[in-house]
Amino acid sequence: MSYQNKRFVERDRNWHPPGYAPGYKTSIARSPQQALMSMQKPTVSELSGPDFRKLRMGPHDNDLLLNFRQDQSPGLPVGERIVMFGRVVDQFGKPVPHTLVEMWQANAGGRYRHKNDNYLAPLDPNFGGVGRCLTDEHGWYRFRTIKPGPYPWPNDPNSWRPSHIHVSVMGPSISTRLITQMYFEGDPLIPLCPIVNTLKDAEAVETMIGRLDMAHSKPMDCLAYRFDLVVRGELQTYFENQ
Amino acid sequence: MQQPNSQPTSALMLRETASQTAGPYVHIGLALAAAGNPTRDEEIWNELAKPDADGEQIEVVGTVIDGNGDLIRDAFIEAWQADANGEYQPEFDLEKPFNSFGRTATTFDHGSEWSLKTIKPGSVAHPSGTPQAPHINLSIFARGINIQLQTRLYFDDETEANGKCPVLNRIESPTRRQTLIAKREEADGKVRYRFDIRVQGEGETVFFDF
Numbered sequence: 049m050s051y052q053n054k055r056f057v058e059r060d061r062n063w064h065p066p067g068y069a070p071g072y073k074t075s076i077a078r079s080p081q082q083a084l085m086s087m088q089k090p091t092v093s094e095l096s097g098p099d100f101r102k103l104r105m106g107p108h109d110n111d112l113l114l115n116f117r118q119d120q121s122p123g124l125p126v127g128e129r130i131v132m133f134g135r136v137v138d139q140f141g142k143p144v145p146h147t148l149v150e151m152w153q154a155n156a157g158g159r160y161r162h163k164n165d166n167y168l169a170p171l172d173p174n175f176g177g178v179g180r181c182l183t184d185e186h187g188w189y190r191f192r193t194i195k196p197g198p199y200p201w202p203n204d205p206n207s208w209r210p211s212h213i214h215v216s217v218m219g220p221s222i223s224t225r226l227i228t229q230m231y232f233e234g235d236p237l238i239p240l241c242p243i244v245n246t247l248k249d250a251e252a253v254e255t256m257i258g259r260l261d262m263a264h265s266k267p268m269d270c271l272a273y274r275f276d277l278v279v280r281g282e283l284q285t286y287f288e289n290q
Numbered sequence: 291m292q293q294p295n296s297q298p299t300s301a302l303m304l305r306e307t308a309s310q311t312a313g314p315y316v317h318i319g320l321a322l323a324a325a326g327n328p329t330r331d332e333e334i335w336n337e338l339a340k341p342d343a344d345g346e347q348i349e350v351v352g353t354v355i356d357g358n359g360d361l362i363r364d365a366f367i368e369a370w371q372a373d374a375n376g377e378y379q380p381e382f383d384l385e386k387p388f389n390s391f392g393r394t395a396t397t398f399d400h401g402s403e404w405s406l407k408t409i410k411p412g413s414v415a416h417p418s419g420t421p422q423a424p425h426i427n428l429s430i431f432a433r434g435i436n437i438q439l440q441t442r443l444y445f446d447d448e449t450e451a452n453g454k455c456p457v458l459n460r461i462e463s464p465t466r467r468q469t470l471i472a473k474r475e476e477a478d479g480k481v482r483y484r485f486d487i488r489v490q491g492e493g494e495t496v497f498f499d500f
Contacts (some may be wrong), residue, residue: 052417059499065436067318072311074334074434078489083497087463091416091444092378093427094500097370098391102383104332139303152319160315162325164398176327178319214312214319222370223500227431227438229310243311246436249466252308264359278304 049064051092056223057139057281065246072242073203090223097221100148109180112153112193116161116176125157125175127194129270132230132258132286134218135187139281143187144224149277150180150216151230158199160210167199192270195232203242210237210244213258219279230258230275291406309437316366316431318355319393332384336394338369338408342389345374345409349482350443350472353403354396354430358489361402364433366395369406371426410445410481416456423451423458424471430487439497443485461496469495 055079067079108115113124135214136144154160154177157169161177179191181267212229219225231238238244238253247253255278264272322333339347342357350369354362358380369392372378379390406426413421423444430479444452452458452471461467471485487495 057306059306059497061437063305067436067439069436070433071328072436073313075436076434077360077390078432078434079357079436080361080439080494080497081357081490082455082466082494082496083499087457087460087498087500089417090500091373091414091422091457093370093414093422093425094498096378096380098382098389098444099380100334100382102381102385103334104384106330109330137304139306141304150319152315160318161327162315162318165315167352176318178322178327198294214310214316216312216320222427222429222440225429225438226307226309227316228307246310252305255305255307256310275442278307280306281303 051192053093053285055156055283055285056094056095056221056271059280063249063252067238069246072124072246075246087232094223095221096100097218097225099146100218101146105180105182110178110191112175112179115175115179118173123174125155125172125194127172130195131190131192131264131266131270131272132213132275133188133190133264133272134275134277136183136189136219136277137187138219138224138279142282143183144279145183145185145187147220148180148218149183149189151213152178153193153196153213154199156194156197158197164201169197169199198237207242208237208240210235210241215248215275215277217277217279220282224279226277226279228256228277230273231256233257233272293356297475311433312366314364314433315500316364317395317397320392324395324397334382334391334393336392338388338389338392338406340369341408344411345388346481347407348410349405349406349407349480350426350485351403351482352485352487353401353449354432354489355494359491361396362432362489363398363402365404366393366431367404368393368429369408369426371408372411372414374409374412376414376421376495378441413419413451415464420454420456421451423448423455428487435489439489440500441487441495441497442470443483444471445474445483447474466496469493
């Protein structure tokens with residue numbers, strides 16, 4: 049494949065959160081002080097990326113209701129059963145097919161299955177909190193899970209994360225690689241959150257909110273939240289060399 | 291709210307989904323073994339090259355250090371590199387001896403070092419005609435990092451190629467270029483390169499926007 053004519057729409061770094069966002073305390077010592085080195089002409093190294101169609105996935109990799117079931121005492125996780133789904137498109141609205149979408153989250157009580165999480169809310173024996181899938185040929189992805197709970201964290205004296213699901217998407221190259229968080233429509237913790245508030249632009253926050261989608265809910269079974277992901281637009285450069 | 295620096299064409303395009311930090315528990319989602327959790331049949335992890343891969347087998351190790359000089363023990367890193375011939379192999383397939391893509395992480399264990407088992411990449415073409423020196427693209431995600439930090443690892447035994455690399459030479463400060471050069475070590479007959487990433491302050495690693 050030739051990458052000579054490939055280009056991605058420039059990332060708007062005033063739209064994304066800045067590295068240094070002091071309301072989120074950990075960013076203070078973890079943000080570069082020097083300017084980023086802008087590559088005027090990204091090379092094949094930046095314009096290419098992995099394709100995961102040959103990664104062998106398990107049958108329940110995108111179903112968190114079933115993928116951490118205990119063999120000894122099979123049961124379902126406790127919490128609000130939901131489908132989380134959406135489409136991955138680029139900035140020109142073009143679907144991004146066959147791309148890897150991964151997610152991880154706390155359980156219904158806001159507790160992560162991670163040894164460093166010491167929050168007193170208990171683990172759920174039937175919930176692991178990790179999922180992955182590839183988008184289909186039209187860019188759609190879907191997970192089935194339980195809605196995560198909010199949890200406290202040591203930032204301000206009384207900071208709580210809104211309910212959220214961490215979402216990771218690759219897109220067509222390492223230039224489009226993105227990790228974000230999906231929040232839930234209407235959650236009053238969203239505007240209080242120092243991590244959400246690393247964004248300066250209220251419209252950018254809207255891009256991270258999953259919407260209740262009654263049409264895609266399953267009666268007497270589970271609700272649905274729709275969360276579309278937009279990755280950088282892919283361009284062709286028509287006149288490269290003068 | 292007025293958008294500062296909005297692009298004139300932005301009304302014609304969708305806006306990219308905004309980035310958020312990967313947070314403290316990124317490992318449960320993207321580095322299951324490092325989190326000490328059960329793994330699935332196939333995971334994307336830090337062995338890019340099997341012993342039968344073409345090229346020189348190397349290990350790449352390092353730490354990630356914050357602005358206070360303290361170790362970052364919850365970083366997640368993705369690597370993207372060419373094969374020994376300088377070609378990228380986009381098709382990720384664990385059956386193959388080499389994959390261009392891999393992941394690693396720092397935790398509270400193993401001295402908080404990350405490591406990649408790979409082969410030394412070949413020189414990659416550059417549109418200018420002067421080849422790029424061998425390098426590995428690295429993206430760093432962690433709690434406190436709101437959008438991933440993108441850098442490149444070069445090799446200290448490629449002095450001549452590094453001196454000519456069109457990307458390395460774009461960095462104005464020669465001192466700062468040195469922050470991208472991994473140091474070769476030999477231990478137990480194995481070749482290892484050490485690359486510590488300093489996210490802030492003295493010796494701050496160069497990070498790219500592309």
